[in-house]
Amino acid sequence: MVMRYATIVLSGRYREIPHAGHSPAARLADRHAFCYSEFSATLHALRRSRTLKRALIECREDFLPGYNSAAEAIRRDLVALRDSGVELHFYAPRYSEAALYIASGCNYRYIAPLGTIALTGFGATFVFLRRLLERKGVHAEVFKRGAYKSAADGLRSDSLDPAVRRQYQEYFDVQQREFNRTVCDGMSRSISQINELIEGRVLHDTEAVEQGWVSEVISLEQLQQRWKDSKTRAKQLKIRSRGYGRGKQVAVLAIDGAIVEGRSRRDPLMGTAVGSRSLVQQITTLRENKKCAAVVLRINSPGGSAAASELIRHELLRLGERKPLVASMSTVAASGGYWIACAAPLILAERTTLTGSIGVIGLVMTAAKLFHRLGISFHALKTGPFRDLGTPVRAMTADEKQLVDREIEYTYQRFLTLVAASRKISVEHVHQLGQGRIWDGAEALQQRLVDEIGGLPQAVERAAAIAGVSSAGVRFYPQHKPTLLERLLASRSGNALLSQSSAAFAPGMPAHGYCAPAQLAAAFEALRREPLAILPQALYSTLHSTLLSM
Template sequence: MVAANLTALSIALGVCIMGGFFLMIMFALVSANKPRPSVPGSAVLVVDLWMNISDSPPETNLGDVVDQAVYGPEVPRLSLLEVVDGIERAARDERIEALFLYGSLIPENYGSGIAALREVREAVETFKASGKPVYAYAVDPTMRDYYLMSVADEVILHPFGLLSLNGLASEMIYFGDAFKKYGIGVQTTRVGKYKSAVEMFTGSKMSEPDRLQTTELLNDIWGDILGDVAQGRGLDPVQLRALSDEKGFFTGEMALSADLADRVAYMDEVIGLLEEKVGYDPDLESFRQIGLADYVRIEGFSGGYRYGGNQVAVVYAEGDIVDGEGMRGQVGGDRLARDLRYLRTNPDVAAIVLRVNSPGGSALASEVIQREMREAAEEKPVIVSMGSLAASGGYWISAYGDRIFAEPTTITGSIGVFGLFFNLEGLASEHGITFDGVKTSTYADLYTVSRPKTEQEMALVQQYTDFLYDAFIDKVAEGRDLSDEQVRRIAQGRVWSGTDAVGIGLVDEIGGLGDAIRYAAGQAGVADDYTVTQIPERKNFSQALEEFLQQTGEQAPVVKGRGDLLTQAMKRLEAELAVVRSFNDPKGLYARLPYSLEIR
């Protein structure tokens, strides 16, 4: 009887779960096919910054839909091209009379970086140059928020808000002592005195070469940020730097006194200001407006694949470079190589733009991608656009581009290689676990985690590490038309800002993704008549459903806001562990930035 009741209960629960699942699918289908909003006349384009601006188009899967139904909405996402194109279209749209920025960015993974925000900022400047006003309202703006808002005609702060202009910091996390304590052995190889990525696993603090390069990099980026903010606010950059060093944080009244803001007001007062500007919408009970996401859906960059000739295809390398296909948020070497191969052989594609926003990763996967870049460049223009990060393996895949564009704040270079190997001998021994076995050859168990590698084995790995480093040097020299000596002088694993990279020959020109696209079209001879396509493209709901039925995954719910201290700490730890999970190079050798180089 008990067994029968349990069986009946299990069946009932299964029916409820499946019923709820299909209800969520129906709800998502209805939501996906709801009528498009319309753009009212005399409207304000509202840019709600509570979002993540990714380089690549957001990829939606059914897992996301289920998570949103269960846990609530995730962080909204728009791609860089969608945001820029939407704002620039609005500048020419007679129905749009003003632009309103508000909220606070929620960066995720490699999104909302300073380089991407600079392109958005330039789009806002284009809107402003059209003669239409730009308003910005912030309650508690971060440095990124204010960097974007500072170009507005009128910056308005909440009376009890706090503006952050406190500079940049890079904080590393080190596991060396913890690994020793718990009996986890770490052995490394590397080439390049600045190639500091392994120090995260072997040390307890920054090495002096790493401290030097990171300090100089942050100073370069901070100088560019202050220069842009000073220009937007009509201030002197030197005085602005002194003000940042002296105070760092500004209340509304302090910001007014320092000319960092134009007005202090509550949100209802700002709404009233905009109602006076464009009029009142009784349906919204607010000023006449259209949100950027809705406007992009109606008027802006579609992001979908277009058939026909004269295509400039933008293909994205955003995330850690890994061997194989890769997961969401990663650059799978095989997958990206396949995309490049398809674009190379597609007669409708006139030119290719590779947008790189990656700290690097697997050396083997980087070479797999670079091979297809070289092949494509033999048949059509191949241009590289660097986002916030294009370093180490990210530079490896870029080196053969016909022309490389970067932003001043792009982090690039890091030409170096390292090997990383863990063993569990100490941890296992402490818990009474032992290993034993047989082998046919000296190096048959080279990659075992049951013991440390011998000196002879490590010498062999170091030999291959040196080979990869020399190959990296040769490829950069050939791709950039530099001498071997020139490349070795700027390599050693050192990172450079985009501005410095131009000076040393690693980058050709300062410019954004739009500049790279226009240049590619010109090189292909289609500047007057071309369309832009993106790879990967946005998936519609039916595609996401089909993909979900083939494979499932889990994604943690996202809360709108920065979260409490414990949540922030857990997210940081999860991010570090996600990096470790990306170590899948078959030889254990990587061309990657320092793992936890977090600039904030």
């Protein structure tokens, strides 16, 4: 009798869904990303199959889950698949934290010849551009509310403030503890064994087998050939990336990227950006869709424009008047991402989700010295004193600074008020939890900022139950139907064109014909006056590379 197995590939940078609404080249470049929506559809197909009782999880070296909460979600879903009766075989050329964490939930683990297990712990490197800005003749005027609000610190300082350093160190410690607990339980390891690896010991292939970390040293091709010889054949699953299941629909609306006003696009400062206009149109469509019984808001966003976040939240409140709305936090749902989550009566988060960051910043970039050095001069004509507020060609006046500061204070108070109303706690208590402070999902649950610990499958179940739907189909939004040109470019013959065109969309990388002053001007315009609710990692890549190229 011929046995069948399916292969699940973990490869590329983590995303919730494939890009929708960007240029064809950006969407084609995104083909190589790991899309959680497609992963979920694959697991659904495996659970429904009567013949597939084995799965090969191939973790490639380019797999970048980002925050540990992405690995947490993937592992939890695989464990559920294992518990349903599917035997899981995990293969990786070498094991880092993410690979080992996910592998700990599988039945068997394999490593490539000369492969290693090397752990380095959790952390991040923060970039500080103040002195570079000064050398280039650029000044950053920062307005903020919240001692922990650090999104613009890299432009005004040379190091982390003590409070900011403390909160991020606490978050990385939480990730490390969650990793230790899960791996110890899943692989019968001890904390001392994990600490030994973090402190610099590297386990090579045979050592990893001898000490029980993995089952066998073998190449992927050898493993597949062994199964083939034992009459175990690979089966290609047919999945629909737009969703899975039948019956009344639970729509999963993904907010995947920084939040901006207007259309979804590649933003000159924030990279992949979710536009309020694009998302509001999608929300309106779902509200009117009779096949849609409930909506799960899947948030993977560090925040962005406060105004755009409020537009989206306002439309979600209207949707919630007609249909059940549940928020599911992915890797990060902070600042503007949390602002939007407050539209939902029920919020779920992973244990290590980065959330909170209830605070606001304003950032005005000026470059009077740079323009003087370049021999460029300006003369403004205006009928009002604030007509050119935020212009990069001169320093801000005291009155302008006072006006912007009032706007930041107003926006922060709005943020506090809407969180207090959503979470049914006092504004004063929200302020204590806020001030830009980040929380992991487990702490957020204790502080009543979220309602439950769980992932997307649990959020879908809760939404379906509230809607009174016993068997629901899941559909992912926004959706994009490929054009004929995109299908042609996605073929093998289009690979060369893809490699050329996609370079223009790599964050922080200059493409052919790149004009640093023009992109710098676009970045300044993006920051002009508008209050931002955003985390620091989302703010610097383009600005950093632009200044270095000048």
